[in-house]
Amino acid sequence: MTEEQHDIRLRVNGIQHTARVPARRLLSDCLRHDLGLTGTHVGCEHGVCGACTVLLDGQPVRSCLVLAVSAAQHDDITTVEGLAAPDGTPHPVQQAFGECHALQCGFCTPGFLTLIAAYVRDHPDPGEDDAREAVTGNLCRCTGYQNIVNAVLRTAEITREQDGAASDTTAAAPRAEGGRP
Template identity: 70%
Template sequence: MTLRVNGVEHTRTVEPRRLLSDFLRHDLRLTGTHVGCEHGVCGACTVLVDGDPMRSCLMFAVSAQEHEITTTEGLGTQDAMGPVQQAFVECHGLQCGFCTPGFVTTITAFIEENPDPTIDEAREAISGNLCRCTGYQNICKAVLRAAEIKREGTEGAMAAEPGEPV
């Protein structure tokens, strides 16, 4: 099978029952996707499938063919964090970090759909992801900050003259 993950095509032979979470972690060595409950409840394994958050522990790898998969590794680089990653740092939105990749992908999809959320909308957006450390307050702040960072980046890009670097 061939999968496109974080913009790169990967061709591998896999058993039909191999979970996407296991394929990402063990076959591709993308260990940012964490496996918590293995029942789709905790959200730690959330990845983006064609931009939509999905629990990778509930999805067979073969069913991801012909779809664009984005993991937390695909949302930023060591040199340039994505807006959600930056917001988590600025707002102290993580402690142990185990749940963070699932939150990052979930929030990325959410602010794409809702670029100016309220605190209640932010709380609802993350309600499917579990965290045992933070109490969620700083994660909610990070959602709002990520949306703000993303808006600032978009406004800066729109303000640039055609052909001018952003």
């Protein structure tokens, strides 16, 4: 007997996708096998390690705990492949991970990147203890976490610099004659 299949629509990294999946297909498996987005890694399949973390409507979730048919009810899914800007400019967290040498084998990295991107968005000026607490739910067997914590802090710094530069550009916009914008 074959399992009933469901046609679903998922908006992933700004692109609309369709897939035909069994009711019990996990979002992590759908992303990897049905959509070919292999950046989301699957470690424990129990929601413990965090390697499969993606953003569901902007919030970090363990994609190994979400059914693909349930994810179809949400507006947007962001995977590690969707963090960079459309022109390929790395997201601040991607830049920070490189600068801070925050990865070794790289298996856990996609989950950390998506988690930290959301964390810094919501907490733009974390302290070291805050950064350490933010990443405690994701497991890394290689780094010892210090460089990951440094990357959280550097991500926040880069983001503040970019936000400041954007504000300066807006403030420096040319004014029409008479001093009015």
